[in-house]
Amino acid sequence: MVNLQKREVSPLSSTTDTPTETQRDDVRDAEIARVRAALGSSVVDSLVKPNDDMWIRVSADAWRSTGETLKSLGYTYFGFISAIDWLPSPYGRGEDDPTAPPVERSSVIKQGYAGGDTRFQVIARLVQPFTTLGINIKVDVDDSLMAIDSWSQVFAGANWHERETHEMFGIGFNGHPDLRNMYLPTDFEGHPLRKDFPLLARMVKPWPGIVDVEPLPGDDSEEEGDAS
Amino acid sequence: MSLLGDRQQLAYIAAQAADARVNVELETEGMTLNIGPQHPATHGTLRIIARLDGEQVLWADPSCGYMHRGYEKLTEVRSYPQVTALVNRIDWLGSFANEVPFILAAEKLMGVEAPSRAQHIRTILFELSRIANVTLFLGDLGVQLGAVTPVFFAFRDREYVLNLIEGATGGRFHPNFDRIGGLKDDLPAGFIDETRIVMKKLRGFCDQIEDLLFGNEIFQSRTRGIGVIPKDVALQYGLSGANLRASGVDWDLRRDQKLPLAYDKVDFKVITHPDGDSFARCWVRLQEVRESTRIVDQLLDTIPAGPIMAKVPKIIKVPEGEAWVSTENPLGEMGYYVVSQGDMGPFRVKIRSASFNNISITPWLLKGVYVPDIITILASLYFILGDIDR
Amino acid sequence: MNLATLLSADLPYWAQSLLRVLGGLVAVLLPAGTVVYLFLFKMMSFMQSRLGPMEAGPQGSMQLFAEVGKWLQKEDIYPARADKFIFKLAPLIVLASTFLLVVVVPFGPDALFTNFETGVFYALAVSSVSVLGILIAGWASANKYSLLGGLRAAGQLIAYELPMVLAVVGVVIQAGTMNLQQIVVAQNAGSMFGFSSLGNPYVITQFVGFIVFMIAVQAELTQTPFDMPIAESELVSGYMTEYSGFRFLIFFIGEFATAGVFSMIASVLFLGGWAVPFSWFGWTTIDSIDNWMNIVGPLILFSKMLAVVFFIMWVRFSYPRFREDQLQKFAWKVLIPVSLANIMVTAILKVAF
Numbered sequence: 001m002v003n004l005q006k007r008e009v010s011p012l013s014s015t016t017d018t019p020t021e022t023q024r025d026d027v028r029d030a031e032i033a034r035v036r037a038a039l040g041s042s043v044v045d046s047l048v049k050p051n052d053d054m055w056i057r058v059s060a061d062a063w064r065s066t067g068e069t070l071k072s073l074g075y076t077y078f079g080f081i082s083a084i085d086w087l088p089s090p091y092g093r094g095e096d097d098p099t100a101p102p103v104e105r106s107s108v109i110k111q112g113y114a115g116g117d118t119r120f121q122v123i124a125r126l127v128q129p130f131t132t133l134g135i136n137i138k139v140d141v142d143d144s145l146m147a148i149d150s151w152s153q154v155f156a157g158a159n160w161h162e163r164e165t166h167e168m169f170g171i172g173f174n175g176h177p178d179l180r181n182m183y184l185p186t187d188f189e190g191h192p193l194r195k196d197f198p199l200l201a202r203m204v205k206p207w208p209g210i211v212d213v214e215p216l217p218g219d220d221s222e223e224e225g226d227a228s
Numbered sequence: 229m230s231l232l233g234d235r236q237q238l239a240y241i242a243a244q245a246a247d248a249r250v251n252v253e254l255e256t257e258g259m260t261l262n263i264g265p266q267h268p269a270t271h272g273t274l275r276i277i278a279r280l281d282g283e284q285v286l287w288a289d290p291s292c293g294y295m296h297r298g299y300e301k302l303t304e305v306r307s308y309p310q311v312t313a314l315v316n317r318i319d320w321l322g323s324f325a326n327e328v329p330f331i332l333a334a335e336k337l338m339g340v341e342a343p344s345r346a347q348h349i350r351t352i353l354f355e356l357s358r359i360a361n362v363t364l365f366l367g368d369l370g371v372q373l374g375a376v377t378p379v380f381f382a383f384r385d386r387e388y389v390l391n392l393i394e395g396a397t398g399g400r401f402h403p404n405f406d407r408i409g410g411l412k413d414d415l416p417a418g419f420i421d422e423t424r425i426v427m428k429k430l431r432g433f434c435d436q437i438e439d440l441l442f443g444n445e446i447f448q449s450r451t452r453g454i455g456v457i458p459k460d461v462a463l464q465y466g467l468s469g470a471n472l473r474a475s476g477v478d479w480d481l482r483r484d485q486k487l488p489l490a491y492d493k494v495d496f497k498v499i500t501h502p503d504g505d506s507f508a509r510c511w512v513r514l515q516e517v518r519e520s521t522r523i524v525d526q527l528l529d530t531i532p533a534g535p536i537m538a539k540v541p542k543i544i545k546v547p548e549g550e551a552w553v554s555t556e557n558p559l560g561e562m563g564y565y566v567v568s569q570g571d572m573g574p575f576r577v578k579i580r581s582a583s584f585n586n587i588s589i590t591p592w593l594l595k596g597v598y599v600p601d602i603i604t605i606l607a608s609l610y611f612i613l614g615d616i617d618r
Numbered sequence: 619m620n621l622a623t624l625l626s627a628d629l630p631y632w633a634q635s636l637l638r639v640l641g642g643l644v645a646v647l648l649p650a651g652t653v654v655y656l657f658l659f660k661m662m663s664f665m666q667s668r669l670g671p672m673e674a675g676p677q678g679s680m681q682l683f684a685e686v687g688k689w690l691q692k693e694d695i696y697p698a699r700a701d702k703f704i705f706k707l708a709p710l711i712v713l714a715s716t717f718l719l720v721v722v723v724p725f726g727p728d729a730l731f732t733n734f735e736t737g738v739f740y741a742l743a744v745s746s747v748s749v750l751g752i753l754i755a756g757w758a759s760a761n762k763y764s765l766l767g768g769l770r771a772a773g774q775l776i777a778y779e780l781p782m783v784l785a786v787v788g789v790v791i792q793a794g795t796m797n798l799q800q801i802v803v804a805q806n807a808g809s810m811f812g813f814s815s816l817g818n819p820y821v822i823t824q825f826v827g828f829i830v831f832m833i834a835v836q837a838e839l840t841q842t843p844f845d846m847p848i849a850e851s852e853l854v855s856g857y858m859t860e861y862s863g864f865r866f867l868i869f870f871i872g873e874f875a876t877a878g879v880f881s882m883i884a885s886v887l888f889l890g891g892w893a894v895p896f897s898w899f900g901w902t903t904i905d906s907i908d909n910w911m912n913i914v915g916p917l918i919l920f921s922k923m924l925a926v927v928f929f930i931m932w933v934r935f936s937y938p939r940f941r942e943d944q945l946q947k948f949a950w951k952v953l954i955p956v957s958l959a960n961i962m963v964t965a966i967l968k969v970a971f
Contacts, residue, residue, distance in 0.1 A: 183293030374939030
């Protein structure tokens with residue numbers, strides 16, 4: 001028998017002022033209110049998904065102070081720092097036929113939860129130990145500056161994460177003691193996780209698609225019939 | 229001096245000059261030693277560049293990336309079932325555990341919850357992969373420190389667990405068994421009885437290791453007081469799993485988080501240790517294996533009947549949204565931040581792997597220790613290269 | 619009939635020397651081979667719940683010959699920046715010290731190579747020659763790991779010379795002589811507290827000395843728990859890292875041959891050597907021993923050696939290794955005071971009784 005339980009998901013709302021009727025998450029609502037109060041005007045946007053998670057977006061110049069404030073509010077466990085490139089990939093999924101004319105793809109940048117104004121966003125996650133209440137913090141990275149402050153003085157673990165984000169996306173971190181490549185050789189050109197950096201294997205040989213079945217070696221008579 | 233010829237005089241002067249140089253330059257410089265990437269001690273291709281003064285480390289700098297496979301880029305061009313197969317290979321010793329948080333994140337985005345039978349069996353396989361992973365750690369611990377015998381016992385007893393996993397999923401190392409909405413197949417006949425026997429054997433193995441290795445005075449003197457990590461430093465670096473609990477932080481994501489897995493139906497202890505040194509980390513992992521066997525026993529008693537897969541469309545398109553799920557994996561806290569834009573595959577997946585954070589503490593931790601202690605500390609922190617380098 | 623006179627009367631000098639050389643080779647290589655096969659291949663595998671080599675010959679008995687053949691046919695390579703002459707010399711020094719050591723071990727009442735009056739002194743002195751070989755190997759390999767291994771070896775081997783010497787001093791006091799043959803006779807002709815059917819094996823009265831000696835031997839052989847110089851999980855092979863083929867074979871044989879020869883010395887000093895208690899056969903002095911003892915003596919010594927090597931190897935496979943500073947602390951702060959106390963107690967008791 002079917003055992004399907006669909007959970008109501010609140011729409012991608014920007015504020016926490018309109019919880020849905022089915023579920024309220026008092027703990028997270030209270031937390032978001034406390035965080036917004038502590039951070040004041042740095043908070044550009046926030047979102048609570050009931051019984052799921054919290055997101056806030058802060059302005060770029062308040063990035064470091066956000067980290068310090070959240071640490072003092074009890075979010076002392078360092079989760080991760082990474083970035084998201086919201087540009088839709090011009091190469092699609094690497095399934096295009098190379099002989100056909102190039103496919104027109106939309107290059108409309110559409111950000112996710114808690115909105116956004118720029119192509120690149122840095123996202124960090126901090127957790128309150130013991131209660132496992134976590135908060136995701138996003139910040140817009142200005143396209144011309146391509147740099148934000150570093151959290152390595154606030155959370156020692158941010159050091160390596162910022163190195164990786166820098167080499168993968170090209171985002172600078174002001175105040176980082178040692179911003180060199182984490183995984184790639186020092187003379188590597190380009191920033192791999194950007195959407196306009198092609199995945200070379202797919203350029204050379206596109207993925208044939210979902211269904212990819214070769215006939216068995218003994219089925220020669222059938223293969224002649226439907227050569228494709 | 230006048231009795232020596234010219235050449236002899238020059239040679240004499242040269243010898244005096246050489247002596248003088250040595251006496252001035254007797255201040256020795258440190259030696260830079262490259263540990264790895266090919267090395268019996270590191271669990272894979274980790275390279276540590278250490279500057280030594282005699283046998284003491286002045287500074288140490290791990291250089292990762294020798295096994296970087298570009299997972300996060302690959303996930304952008306794969307569909308969700310394909311990503312599940314990929315993600316198996318991050319922590320290859322406890323493979324099923326890698327799939328679970330990703331599948332849970334995708335299910336969160338779809339708003340689908342697996343049937344309770346599937347959740348239950350997921351938890352059983354999760355704990356089995358934890359046991360498989362940590363038994364190898366216990367054996368390998370001996371080899372790093374010089375005791376060559378426990379590792380053979382560890383591999384012998386781990387074979388039983390791998391046989392169980394193979395019987396249920398078809399793959400010893402890379403099960404690729406989890407699906408959005410449930411599991412691929414149901415358990416085979418005889419699995420439950422066989423698992424009970426194996427769990428008993430593993431408890432015997434834990435007792436053996438405790439006698440052979442942990443009770444040994446040499447082991448204790450090699451690991452006690454080495455590599456002490458205080459609580460606040462551990463939290464700042466994002467250490468997780470047994471490393472965190474060995475520093476006295478009573479936090480376990482199985483108990484302290486509500487996920488669609490069967491942990492709320494079982495009774496288990498969360499083991500911590502106040503010391504925070506290498507011995508504490510090893511000891512906590514040993515006790516966790518014991519607890520895992522008890523968890524599996526309790527789970528085997530209460531498997532609910534029901535379907536193994538929820539009703540999901542054949543070709544899965546996950547709606548827009550972002551989700552984060554992290555679980556208590558064998559190595560620590562592993563989490564996936566999945567960003568979806570309504571496609572057949574994810575838009576961006578950030579893989580937060582436990583070993584990356586665990587090893588980021590080594591530059592701070594390895595200052596001033598002896599060379600053998602580097603090996604002890606790395607062994608007790610326990611990392612898998614696939615987890616660091618993804 | 620004295621074997622020595624037999625040898626010197628009927629055979630020319632070159633034939634005697636040839637016999638001695640062959641005897642030396644057998645005395646060194648036979649224990650090495652037995653120790654390697656029996657303990658390294660089979661006993662270690664048994665303890666680790668596996669079978670060990672089974673393919674070469676019945677139950678893998680020909681494995682040693684297969685390995686020797688394998689190493690002999692390998693290419694002779696050495697690092698480009700290694701000091702060639704010293705690099706090639708180092709394994710030979712280590713093996714030479716083993717041969718020098720076996721010269722002084724008595725195998726029977728007349729079956730021995732030399733009969734030094736200061737046999738013990740010579741044996742301990744000559745066993746230190748291998749330290750040179752190890753140090754040279756570490757330095758000349760042009761490899762930082764080997765250097766670390768060589769330096770650790772130097773510190774360790776020199777530190778553990780002292781407990782070995784001091785442990786043996788107790789035996790010398792009790793026997794009253796440094797001649798190894800006389801020590802064997804003293805053990806087997808003597809009596810323990812008036813009870814003569816077991817002779818007077820010094821392992822019972824000198825048990826402290828025996829334990830200290832065995833620990834020091836374990837360290838001299840760089841076996842776990844004292845194998846910091848080799849430390850496989852850190853230094854890959856320590857000072858032996860750059861050696862391959864024939865040169866590694868010499869190190870390998872040297873390690874196990876030295877284990878065998880040290881065990882022979884331990885059985886001579888503590889367990890009664892090649893003899894059984896004289897009271898069993900009614901002998902009184904060494905000249906009254908029958909000639910068949912010249913054949914049986916080596917066999918008895920061999921079996922005692924196997925018993926001692928068993929313990930060395932057993933500890934090797936069970937324990938993790940000490941760190942270098944813990945090693946040194948153990949030698950200087952524990953073993954040396956204990957063996958000094960042993961000497962004092964032995965001397966007092968020897969004078970009193």
